Amino acid sequence: MTDLNIFARITPKPEFRSAAIDAVRGIIPATTAEPGCLRFELNVGTGEDPAIYLVERWTDEAALAAHYAMPYTAAVMENYADWLAEPAEIIHMHPA
Numbered sequence: 545m546t547d548l549n550i551f552a553r554i555t556p557k558p559e560f561r562s563a564a565i566d567a568v569r570g571i572i573p574a575t576t577a578e579p580g581c582l583r584f585e586l587n588v589g590t591g592e593d594p595a596i597y598l599v600e601r602w603t604d605e606a607a608l609a610a611h612y613a614m615p616y617t618a619a620v621m622e623n624y625a626d627w628l629a630e631p632a633e634i635i636h637m638h639p640a
Contacts, residue, residue, distance in 0.1 A: 546638045547582065548608060550600035553633040558594065560627035565596055567620045574616055580607020594629075 556564040568586050575584045583601035602608045611617055624632065 546604075548602045548604055549637040549639065550598065550602065550608065551635045551637065552598040552600070553595050554598070554624070555595045555629045555632075556627045557629045561594060561596070563623070564627050567623060568596065568598070571616045571620060574614070575611060578607070578611055578614070580604065580610065 554564065554568075565586070565588065572584060572586065575581055580603040581600075582603065583599065585599045587597040587599065589595045589597070600608075602611070612621070
């Protein structure tokens, strides 16, 4: 079984950037404690880049699906409907 890497670019509207960052920060402890989570890292763009970035590593697709089903993850995703300036770009990758 090959680990699953995720790179997500999330671009909130300017007025929701702090809330979006805080929301993701708020789920980091629970997420990193989930079975199958090997990495869950929040980054912010530099300079004028308004995006926030997630770098994640999961044991497999099932672990990621379980993460998306968690109530705290669903709550953040629900807020994204109002907060985001554009749809999140989520890239699934496997180590080469």
